[in-house]
Amino acid sequence: xxxxxxxxxxxxxxxxxxxxxxxxxxxxxxxxxxxxxxxxxxxxxxxxxxxxxxxxxxxxxxxxxxxxxxxxxxxxxxxxxxxxxxxxxxxxxxxxxxxxxxxxxxxxxxxxxxxxxxxxxxxxxxxxxxxxxxxxxxxxxxxxxxxxxxxxxxxxxxxxxxxxxxxxxxxxxxxxxxxxxxxxxxxxxxxxxxxxxxxxxxxxxxxxxxxxxxx
Numbered sequence: 001x002x003x004x005x006x007x008x009x010x011x012x013x014x015x016x017x018x019x020x021x022x023x024x025x026x027x028x029x030x031x032x033x034x035x036x037x038x039x040x041x042x043x044x045x046x047x048x049x050x051x052x053x054x055x056x057x058x059x060x061x062x063x064x065x066x067x068x069x070x071x072x073x074x075x076x077x078x079x080x081x082x083x084x085x086x087x088x089x090x091x092x093x094x095x096x097x098x099x100x101x102x103x104x105x106x107x108x109x110x111x112x113x114x115x116x117x118x119x120x121x122x123x124x125x126x127x128x129x130x131x132x133x134x135x136x137x138x139x140x141x142x143x144x145x146x147x148x149x150x151x152x153x154x155x156x157x158x159x160x161x162x163x164x165x166x167x168x169x170x171x172x173x174x175x176x177x178x179x180x181x182x183x184x185x186x187x188x189x190x191x192x193x194x195x196x197x198x199x200x201x202x203x204x205x206x207x208x209x210x211x212x213x214x215x
Contacts, residue, residue, distance in 0.1 A: 002061055002112075004028040006101060007068030009038055011172040012120070015187035016065065023191075028056075030068070043068050043097025044089075053104040060111035063194060065118045066098045066144075071174050073136040087136050094140035099147060106160075115160040118194045119148040121205070123166040128214040145205060145215070152203035161202040165190055168208040181208075 003020060007013040008029025020027040030052065034040025039055060042048040070093045076082050102117060109115030123129060125141035145164050152162035167190060169180040189208035197204070205213045 001063060002026040002028070002059070003063035003065060004030070004039075004056075004061055004105070005065040005067055006030045006041060006043060009033070009035070011174065012167050012170055012183055012186050012190070013065075013067040015183040016067070016191060019184070019187050019191055041068075041101075043101055044092045046100060049097075049100050049104045052101075053108070056105070056108055058111070059108065060113075061105060061108035061115065062112045063116045063118065064102065064105055064109060065120070065194070066101060067120045068097065069094045069120065069140075071134070071137045073134055076133075076135075078133075082135055090136040090140045091143065094137075095143045095147060098144050102151065109160055110158060114198075116194060116197050117148075117151065117155070117160065117162045118190070118197065119144055119162065119164045120167055120190075121145045121148070121164045123207070123213060125166075125205075126214050149203050149205075156199055156202055159199065161197050161199050163193065163197040163201065163203075164205045165193055166205075166207045166213050 003025060005013050005017055008017045009031035017027050017029040029038045030041035031038045032042045039052060041052045072086050072090055073082060121144050122141040124138045125145040148162050148164040155162060167186045169175055170186045171177055171182050186208050193206055193210060205215060207213050
């Protein structure tokens with residue numbers, strides 16, 4: 001299997017890259033800086049996305065994992081926070097960047113026997129969980145969940161499955177040291193979910209450990 005993971009320089013992305021490689025798969029990872037062995041990709045820059053697609057050449061891609069994302073509005077005040085530029089940056093990375101990356105790499109996924117797209121969203125995308133706060137992150141992850149669901153509909157006739165996943169509350173820079181699970185637990189769980197993704201389950205919204213998540 002040949003897979004590409006965006007945002008693979010740290011955290012869950014780096015762990016997925018390591019575990020996939022250890023399992024014997026051809027794993028490609030990206031980062032904004034593109035320090036070797038990672039490929040360069042800034043999902044907010046269309047030229048960077050286009051360059052990545054050209055770098056991959058004509059080779060098929062079995063799996064695309066859209067993992068790159070930001071959580072810039074942690075701790076913002078409802079009365080004085082959430083400036084417009086923060087909204088723009090959050091959606092540019094977490095939604096638009098996901099769509100443009102998928103769009104650019106679709107030709108590679110179509111060359112695979114059964115291409116798969118995995119989108120890392122969050123339980124914070126669910127409209128059944130509304131504890132308040134983090135409005136930009138929650139809204140952007142809800143938007144990318146909706147994006148994934150609609151892509152699943154459009155790509156199913158082409159044999160490409162799309163899954164959307166909550167990675168868990170993970171002990172990373174984003175999740176904090178008091179989070180529930182380690183990056184290795186999240187990464188191994190997510191890779192297992194991707195392996196079982198098929199046209200029968202396309203459009204799913206699942207947790208890292210295989211539980212269906214409420215929308």
